[in-house]
Amino acid sequence: MSVSVDIEKKLGTFHLKAAFETGNDTLALLGASGCGKSMTLKCIAGIEKPDKGRIILDGVTLFDSEKNINLPPQERHVGLMFQNYALFPNMTVLQNIRAGAKREKDRPKRQAAIQRVISDFGLEELSSRYPHQLSGGQQQRVALARILVSDPKILLLDEPFSALDSHLRFRLEQSVRDVIRAFGRTVILVSHDRDEVYRMADRIAVMDHGQIEVCGDKKAVFDAPRTKTGAVLTGCKNISAIRRLGESRIHAVDWGMELSVQGGFENAVFAGIRMHCLRPGEGENSVLCRVVEEIENPFSYTIMLRPVGSEETVPVGWETDKATWESMRQETLPICLPEESLIPLE
Amino acid sequence: MDLFPLYNSLRIALISTVLIFFIGIFAAYYIAKAPRIVKGVLDVILTLPLVLPPTVVGYLLLRVLGPKRLLGAWVLSVFGLKLTMTWWSAIFATMVVIFPLMYRTARGAFESFDETLAYSAQSLGLSNTYIFWRIRMPYCKQGIMAGTVLAFARALGEYGATSMIAGYTPGRTATISTTVYQLWRTNDDALAFRWVLVNLSISFVVLLAVNFLEKRKSRPSGKGGA
Numbered sequence: 001m002s003v004s005v006d007i008e009k010k011l012g013t014f015h016l017k018a019a020f021e022t023g024n025d026t027l028a029l030l031g032a033s034g035c036g037k038s039m040t041l042k043c044i045a046g047i048e049k050p051d052k053g054r055i056i057l058d059g060v061t062l063f064d065s066e067k068n069i070n071l072p073p074q075e076r077h078v079g080l081m082f083q084n085y086a087l088f089p090n091m092t093v094l095q096n097i098r099a100g101a102k103r104e105k106d107r108p109k110r111q112a113a114i115q116r117v118i119s120d121f122g123l124e125e126l127s128s129r130y131p132h133q134l135s136g137g138q139q140q141r142v143a144l145a146r147i148l149v150s151d152p153k154i155l156l157l158d159e160p161f162s163a164l165d166s167h168l169r170f171r172l173e174q175s176v177r178d179v180i181r182a183f184g185r186t187v188i189l190v191s192h193d194r195d196e197v198y199r200m201a202d203r204i205a206v207m208d209h210g211q212i213e214v215c216g217d218k219k220a221v222f223d224a225p226r227t228k229t230g231a232v233l234t235g236c237k238n239i240s241a242i243r244r245l246g247e248s249r250i251h252a253v254d255w256g257m258e259l260s261v262q263g264g265f266e267n268a269v270f271a272g273i274r275m276h277c278l279r280p281g282e283g284e285n286s287v288l289c290r291v292v293e294e295i296e297n298p299f300s301y302t303i304m305l306r307p308v309g310s311e312e313t314v315p316v317g318w319e320t321d322k323a324t325w326e327s328m329r330q331e332t333l334p335i336c337l338p339e340e341s342l343i344p345l346e
Numbered sequence: 347m348d349l350f351p352l353y354n355s356l357r358i359a360l361i362s363t364v365l366i367f368f369i370g371i372f373a374a375y376y377i378a379k380a381p382r383i384v385k386g387v388l389d390v391i392l393t394l395p396l397v398l399p400p401t402v403v404g405y406l407l408l409r410v411l412g413p414k415r416l417l418g419a420w421v422l423s424v425f426g427l428k429l430t431m432t433w434w435s436a437i438f439a440t441m442v443v444i445f446p447l448m449y450r451t452a453r454g455a456f457e458s459f460d461e462t463l464a465y466s467a468q469s470l471g472l473s474n475t476y477i478f479w480r481i482r483m484p485y486c487k488q489g490i491m492a493g494t495v496l497a498f499a500r501a502l503g504e505y506g507a508t509s510m511i512a513g514y515t516p517g518r519t520a521t522i523s524t525t526v527y528q529l530w531r532t533n534d535d536a537l538a539f540r541w542v543l544v545n546l547s548i549s550f551v552v553l554l555a556v557n558f559l560e561k562r563k564s565r566p567s568g569k570g571g572a
Binding site: 021042045046047072073074076077078079080081082084086088089090099102103147148150152247 | 445462463465466467468469470471472473476480481484485487
């Protein structure tokens with residue numbers, strides 16, 4: 001079970017150019033809205049037609065511009081879940097699921113499949129309700145059941161949790177993870193939420209302006225995002241343009257700091273550091289800073305810092321737990337940007 | 347009181363509405379998907395009968411369907427049928443006049459349709475015919491029903507183009523509206539008034555039916571909406 005995608009599509013000034021392969025695991029397309037991630041899913045499902053390229057699912061060519069192949073969505077066996085779940089409003093839960101099972105022509109088999117998803121997803125009680133009578137979480141369950149009953153070879157989830165209240169998301173993520181595990185085939189998930197992506201996916205592809213910038217194992221992508229967009233999307237909030245001063249020394253222009261670095265900065269144009277990686281105290285890469293702003297979060301503080309004597313620079317954010325900051329609150333303090341935490345970015 | 351005009355009006359209105367129901371819906375469906383320029387041009391042409399005076403519509407129809415004109419002459423020579431001055435001639439006039447009502451309301455309804463429903467139905471393997479009749483049409487039911495009733499009501503009231511193409515022959519082409527005019531012209535005020543009452547009560551019943559249908563429709567969705 002695998003999918004290989006290599007497509008190009010022009011839409012006005014927007015240029016989608018996506019190429020990736022994935023096997024029996026969960027790949028997440030991470031990107032800001034309008035970066036082309038939903039368009040990529042639609043191309044795989046056959047709702048949008050790429051200008052050029054090839055899409056192959058389990059050895060079956062779904063699309064090939066050179067061979068003039070473009071299977072209609074009905075014949076692709078691709079399960080696509082939209083962010084609004086797209087349940088048919090004029091049908092009950094049971095009718096929605098029956099509509100999903102129409103491809104199976106053998107009646108007893110179809111009935112068995114319908115019964116199975118209804119019990120797997122615990123929909124017995126809901127089967128005679130209409131979509132508008134269901135909560136967001138229930139709608140998502142029905143949508144997943146309806147897709148799985150159609151026996152897709154691949155599951156595409158477009159922002160699966162964005163229509164839900166934030167307090168529901170965490171719990172539903174868990175149940176969707178169970179569904180993915182039981183499904184056992186390729187899953188592609190589209191999201192702009194880095195935490196969600198990290199919890200749900202095995203591999204991550206960072207997308208920006210229609211291009212895949214970084215693609216790899218999720219841990220590797222979060223540790224070394226490689227590009228500025230990758231860093232921003234994986235939640236790195238401190239980013240500065242740099243000038244190289246020597247083998248292992250850089251000038252972080254936006255922060256107004258001179259720092260020593262480890263390897264990997266040969267081609268770097270930016271440097272990034274995650275807010276929780278800063279440390280107070282003297283030592284290497286320690287800069288005496290003034291507190292510009294103190295932002296209180298529910299369980300932490302974000303302290304915005306600027307080197308003493310500079311006015312114009314972009315403040316660096318340091319996230320620290322409440323007790324630490326409350327016991328040491330100062331107006332100026334030395335802060336350390338550890339070498340090993342500085343990420344080189346292109 | 348000879349009830350022929352009532353019978354004639356109803357059959358003309360019913361047949362025209364049924365035909366326009368399908369023609370209007372399919373025109374709306376395909377034009378909604380057409381490229382923008384084609385859409386703009388067709389839209390203007392197809393909506394024209396709504397704003398043209400009925401006499402102009404009647405005149406244009408006679409230019410085409412008249413026994414000495416292009417289509418009329420052809421049908422007369424091949425089938426031996428005269429397209430004007432029969433009871434069903436009025437159907438042509440009525441169809442042209444009510445088409446824009448059906449077309450515009452149906453197009454409005456189709457344009458409000460959530461296309462993601464069609465997309466997910468397609469990837470579930472459902473045929474485009476199934477999607478059209480079982481998902482798109484039910485979704486747009488309210489707008490399409492409103493258009494149909496509006497078209498039917500307008501069809502019952504059609505006078506101008508009908509009187510030009512079908513004329514007024516008692517017992518053959520007379521409709522309620524042409525009868526009222528004829529009776530008023532010949533000073534038969536009492537009978538004219540009775541036909542006016544007939545017309546009023548039909549319109550009343552039609553509008554009542556619309557209200558009833560809308561109420562019945564909104565009940566299930568009103569329950570437990572959130």
